[in-house]
Amino acid sequence: MNSKVILLTLICFLVACGHSKTEKNHIYKDANQVKTEDFNTFLKRFSAEKDFQLSRIKYPLISKYYDYDTDKFTTIITQKEEREFGSLNKKNYIKKVTKEHPEKYILNILLDDTGIYVDYIFELINGKWFLTTTIDQST
Numbered sequence: 166m167n168s169k170v171i172l173l174t175l176i177c178f179l180v181a182c183g184h185s186k187t188e189k190n191h192i193y194k195d196a197n198q199v200k201t202e203d204f205n206t207f208l209k210r211f212s213a214e215k216d217f218q219l220s221r222i223k224y225p226l227i228s229k230y231y232d233y234d235t236d237k238f239t240t241i242i243t244q245k246e247e248r249e250f251g252s253l254n255k256k257n258y259i260k261k262v263t264k265e266h267p268e269k270y271i272l273n274i275l276l277d278d279t280g281i282y283v284d285y286i287f288e289l290i291n292g293k294w295f296l297t298t299t300i301d302q303s304t
Contacts, residue, residue: 200292204270207294208262208287212253222248223288223295230301238300253285270294280304 210217226243253260253274261273268289275282286298 201289202293204262204264204287204294208270208272211294211296215250218250218296219245219248221293221295223290223297224248226296226299228299228301230303233304 207221211221212218222245224243224245226248228241228243229238230241231237232239253272257276259275259277263271263273265271270287272285272287273282274285280303282302282304284298284300284302285296286300287294288297289295
């Protein structure tokens, strides 16, 4: 009889330990989930705040522009110390935002009747938005 009580107690203990471990893993998993930053909120800050903008550029920044002499795109790599703040809130900018997929947005800026046409590509990295590439298709 004593051995049955010990065996039953041991089984209950093992089941309780297994349940506790599952709960701990569930809590740990939830703690690792990263909350995704809202793109529109990010873009407002990125467009207006120098320090925020410079902190949210993935370096080295890839910039492409169309070279009409060679009739192809040329790539420039910009390091952090070379980048300057550029306000994206100018009144004469015509802006269009396109969601390529949940982790990629493209902000297109053009100036009417000037030939200026630039795409800013933003990607979600660890729950935060970063400028990763610019493509200047100006004429």
